[in-house]
Amino acid sequence: MAQFVACGEPILISTHIAFIRYLNRTIESIRQDFAERFATVFGSQNNPSPCVSTRQEDDITLSSTKHLISAIRKRCHLIAQECSPNEKSFGGKKGPDAVFNVLDNILKGSLERLKMMRENISMAKINLQGCTCDYNYTEHAATIKLLCMEGKLGAAMWLRRQMVQKGFFPDVFTHNHIVNVLCKAGLVEKADWLIREMLEFGPHPNTATYNTLIKAYCIVNSVDKAFYLFSAMANTGIQPNRVTCNILVHALCGKGLFKEAKRMLEEILQDNDNDNLDLVTSTIFMDYYFKNGAIIQALSLWNAMLLKCTNLDVVAYNVLINGFCKSQQMSLAYGYACEMIKKGLPPDGFTYNILIRALCKEGKTSEACYILGVMYKMGVMPDQISYKIMIHGLCFVGNIAKAKELLSYMLSNAIIPKPLIWNIIIDFYGRCRDRSNAFFTRDQMLAFGVCPNVYTYNSLILAEVKCGNFHDACILKEEMIIKGLFPDIVTYNLLIGAACSLGRLGLALELLDEMVRRGREPDIITYTELVRGFCIRGDLKEAEELCAKILKSGLLNDHVPVQILFSTYWKRKRLVEAFNLYQEWLASLWFSSGGSYECQILQEQL
Template identity: 30%
Template sequence: MPFWSPQRSKLSTKILNITISSLCKAKQIAKAESVIIDGIRIGVLPDVVTYNTLINAYCRFVSIDVAYSVLERMREAGIPPDVVSYNSLISGAVRKCLLSKALDLFEEMLARGVTPDAWSHNILMQSLFKLGKPDEANRVFKETVLRGEVQATTYNVMINGLCKNGYVSNALSLFRNLQRHGFVPQVLTYNALINGLCKAKRLKDARKVLKEFGESGYEPNAITYTTVMKCCFRGGFFEQGLEMLSDMRSLGFTFDGFAYCTVIAAMIKTGRMREAEEIIKIMVSSGVRPDLVSYNTLINLYCRQGRLEDALKLLDEIEEEGLECDQYTHTIIVDGLCKAGDFVGAQKHLNYMNTLGFGYNLVAFNCMLDALGKAGHIDHAVKLFEVMEVKDSFTYTILVHNLCRARRFLCASNVLVSCLKCGYQVLRATQRAVIDGLRSIGFTNEARKVRLRIRLARFVP
């Protein structure tokens, strides 16, 4: 074989492409560009695969604009961009939420005579759904069906998009219709539909699809079961939620810390502390290593039970596990100390948070403000309010509400007016409490002024 031949050149370009792909995966795009230049210098010319690899890398690691500039380089080299070139650009635009850019690229692809494939249409449908244009996505889907380009991925995109845009009934109808025509759903199909049904609070349909999922030969994972279980708890169907837990364990499915915490949190919110503790025991006996979310859930449980010493011990355990407490962790502690009436301890813990570099924790301060008011320490609550560096609508609502409880209606009206001047809003029930309270103590003119101020605030943007 001579030194140069078409076969040898083709082999060299293939080796070049393997090298470029490896460098791009390692995020060494500058080196990949150097290799291309060196290859051209010795007669190894890049092809469409070479440039498409570059486009994909630039989309993922640099920017869409830089990736788009590669198209011009391809044309200068006499290599027309193909459908893969545009698919990479469109997909990259969708990943970066540049949805309008994705649609423009699709239009450009058509204008340049590049025929879209099934992947192109799937990406286009995703973009339209994310833009809140389900009708246009449906039109693309119908066109894809007529051309016979539909894949299982296309159905998944359509069902997922319909669910996320609130068209759960349409998604379920499409799912059933596809089943009648022989379509075999995938794991992604089931998960998307179950998630959509749960968010729409259609628990019965979600459980039915979950049962079909288990009978299909596929294995529902922890996320699938947890999704339905959360739906049960949110809808107040606690027994059914616990049944999901039991079913999953009996079937031998992996039950992670997140799923356990979902159950425990639901039990805590409904005051079922004994059952929450039982779930904790099951979690520990299962060998699940707690993460920060798990610890926060346990701390919350102990604080609600008044077991502050146990809660504080968990802070040490978190450090021993190599984890770092977040603001939520410390906020739970502050709230627990306040509810136990230990306001000095709560203030000390707030100061301790500042030493840890968390900055100003408005939620924790709001918890303390509310606890002081409810405990009857309204003067201390007012002083705390005055020294607070940051306030929000909840801060004002908490203080106004507690001032009304203490029948300090004039003070409450002053705080309410200052709140409105700052552009915040207080709950309407609290506003009414102030007005009714002022009238009850004979300050009808003041009540009228406050009412007028509230009306004016509604018209001020």
């Protein structure tokens, strides 16, 4: 259709011109023919026989002209038959009038047909353009939706901009697809800008538009902006629905504001009867009860859901099973997992991951492996989270052989592990001082196209430090910087601790200065390593000053630095200094805890 519109207009115009040309030539030929007949009728002997027209017709219009002449002759013959015998002879007085009447009728008919043809062509042109615009609009809107589903955000935004420049604004559903992709990509501010543009130029956003952006703000922990957007909905005349309520209730419960969540739900829904809570809201409240140890309230809410909600979904069962797993009631968790299957709700990947994580935390890796096998048999393929939980659990109990077996299984099935899974195994080798296997795993990681990150280098530095290769550990730090990875506080703490263990306090202080220059603030571990280094070298004055600095800064959240300096005083028989240090530590605990009853009793006993 687009091709027809593109090339049809010149063809139609050329056809009009050709038609007018041969119509004029035909009329001229008819005029000459009638003039010749008139000369014969009136007996004009002086007039020579009219010469045959010597005009040459165009090749394009020759056949059309012949058909038109034939049609005109037939028309003249029919009109002539309608005349009286005297008129047919053209000898009477009315003969010339009859001929001119025939010619006049022919010309009028031709002009009317030409006018009708032009009007039809114009209407066809307008209809074709309108159909083309509608077709292009629908096609572009469908293309934007498809690009959004494929995650091609840049192309979708470009096509939308092209449509807007031509005066065609996509509908609100197309804009909702773009807003959804922007929020999934973490471009929440860009999505907010797009909604403001919709409010200004159109189309007007609907409830789904605001719900998508509100959920995005809640995910990035910007609950204040989410509530501001919620209040802006009322100003734009959009009524919140249950989805809006559930998003905000979940965000408030995540921050521990349970009462505020219930109050807001009642205000929005204008219903103080909690029996009308839907399945999603009830599931959110039940999850809050489990996370805060209120098992009785959670079970009572579950029983109420059983009475009112006949169609419980997998998410509700997952929340219930996860609550029992966190409460270390695995028998109940297994029971409700079996109940799911009996009710025709097959467990999904989240269900199996919950059970595997709970078993691995308890050290029951054999049972966790069995659940992983059941997962395969039920047709639910393990994801990266499943393998990560399982490999971490195996490494935690020291079963590195089984962990490597799972890693090999992933690689053989074209499942490329994420860096976190590789880092778990490298960290295990580092802690076990198995430097060769740690670097072999790193090389294997590179061979499969997975780039090491900061945590990978920290695990390798730990392996070097454990093996006493401080120089190689420093080389790894420089390699990080060359590859664009900036060392974090863990990196510097490992190196500072290793330098202090070797008695190289000057190098440790240099690393501390470099750490501060790169914007990394020292933490309690950094100061603890320095205190230990000063005590090893016998610089107790520097250790005392640093420990006093720790006590005044409020960074002290454990007893390790004080214990190191206290043990050093005790070994050197400096009991007075040890007792004074202990008193200062108790005083710092007193002020940091706000004068708790336990600190008061301990100080009175001393």
